[in-house]
Amino acid sequence: MKRSKHFPLLIFLLILLTFTGCAGRDLSAMIGKTPSLVTDEETLSGESIITELTEMLNDEETDTLSQYRESAAQQTTAEMETTTQIESGEAEVTSRRFNTLDVPSSFSESLSDSTSSSGTVSQAVDTATAEKITSSKMRLSDIFSNDILSSAAPKKEAHGSEFFNDAVFVGDSITVGLEYYVNNERKAGRDCLGTAQFLCEGSMSYTNSRGAVGAQHKIHPKYNGQEVLIEDGVKLCGAKKVFLMLGMNDFLAYNLDKVKSNIRDTIDKIKATNPGVRIYIESVTPITKGKEHDNFTNANIDSFNQILKSIAGEYSLRYIDINSVLRDSEGYLKAEYCGDNGEKGMGIHMSAAGSKAWINYLINNF
Numbered sequence: 001m002k003r004s005k006h007f008p009l010l011i012f013l014l015i016l017l018t019f020t021g022c023a024g025r026d027l028s029a030m031i032g033k034t035p036s037l038v039t040d041e042e043t044l045s046g047e048s049i050i051t052e053l054t055e056m057l058n059d060e061e062t063d064t065l066s067q068y069r070e071s072a073a074q075q076t077t078a079e080m081e082t083t084t085q086i087e088s089g090e091a092e093v094t095s096r097r098f099n100t101l102d103v104p105s106s107f108s109e110s111l112s113d114s115t116s117s118s119g120t121v122s123q124a125v126d127t128a129t130a131e132k133i134t135s136s137k138m139r140l141s142d143i144f145s146n147d148i149l150s151s152a153a154p155k156k157e158a159h160g161s162e163f164f165n166d167a168v169f170v171g172d173s174i175t176v177g178l179e180y181y182v183n184n185e186r187k188a189g190r191d192c193l194g195t196a197q198f199l200c201e202g203s204m205s206y207t208n209s210r211g212a213v214g215a216q217h218k219i220h221p222k223y224n225g226q227e228v229l230i231e232d233g234v235k236l237c238g239a240k241k242v243f244l245m246l247g248m249n250d251f252l253a254y255n256l257d258k259v260k261s262n263i264r265d266t267i268d269k270i271k272a273t274n275p276g277v278r279i280y281i282e283s284v285t286p287i288t289k290g291k292e293h294d295n296f297t298n299a300n301i302d303s304f305n306q307i308l309k310s311i312a313g314e315y316s317l318r319y320i321d322i323n324s325v326l327r328d329s330e331g332y333l334k335a336e337y338c339g340d341n342g343e344k345g346m347g348i349h350m351s352a353a354g355s356k357a358w359i360n361y362l363i364n365n366f
Contacts, residue, residue, distance in 0.1 A: 168198065205250040209246070263311050
């Protein structure tokens, strides 16, 4: 606390009163007191002098405290303004600034120091002054509270298995095999593609899945045991991401121009029925060595995959080249990835190792 400028004089007068007995002396002139304190009709006794001197000290202390409070208030406000300027360069804190909040650790530490410092200052500032300060400025503790940080920080997109929580995989018997693998992993208590769902059916293609449910020579996926159009199944699943892997049953059975038209129609119908959905086009997977015959070759699969990649580009969709992940140096499906390499097998369906490699590629790239 700052001492009164009259403090030495007051001490001197008290000592003088004690040793000289000048209790009745009029001291108003000596101490420069205003006439309102000591009237012309009054003289000061020793007790009254002490009282008057105490009141003077109190008056001085009150003035000093008021000045200190005002200075502290200005300092606290200035600190708050300066702190907000550190990141934004602005004097006022605005909600827009925190829409993309990124607080470096050094800034967080300086905020902690500033908050601690302002807390010490506020002990000397009365409640009314503190309320006046905080009514015009957002408190630092409010600005960086957990609630504001959680709502203001940009949400990161989930990666790994979590990315597939709102996904659905659409495909033929190859994707049926993937579904079996995923279900077995989940039953064993292992996380596998999050909570992704499946809409797949053996022998289904881009071509035979177009047309009314129940129509002759048409194949549709099932949702809860009921056949549905692909686009309707996606909607029933509530999916936001669709992974399409069809084509193995297209490139040999149908005219390629017709197949291209059906691929585009499938994409259009999914998008129209599910606004905002994200579609991913997966390549057709390779054939294992010794299982190629006639036009059923890896060379033709490669050509068809180029068609898929081109159409994906037309729609600005991501093309996923699973084929290259599963093939060996000669372009065949790796023997260890093939689950039907026996005498009567087709040489195209995945083993557990093949499904795992497929899933690992997806998780590591999303």
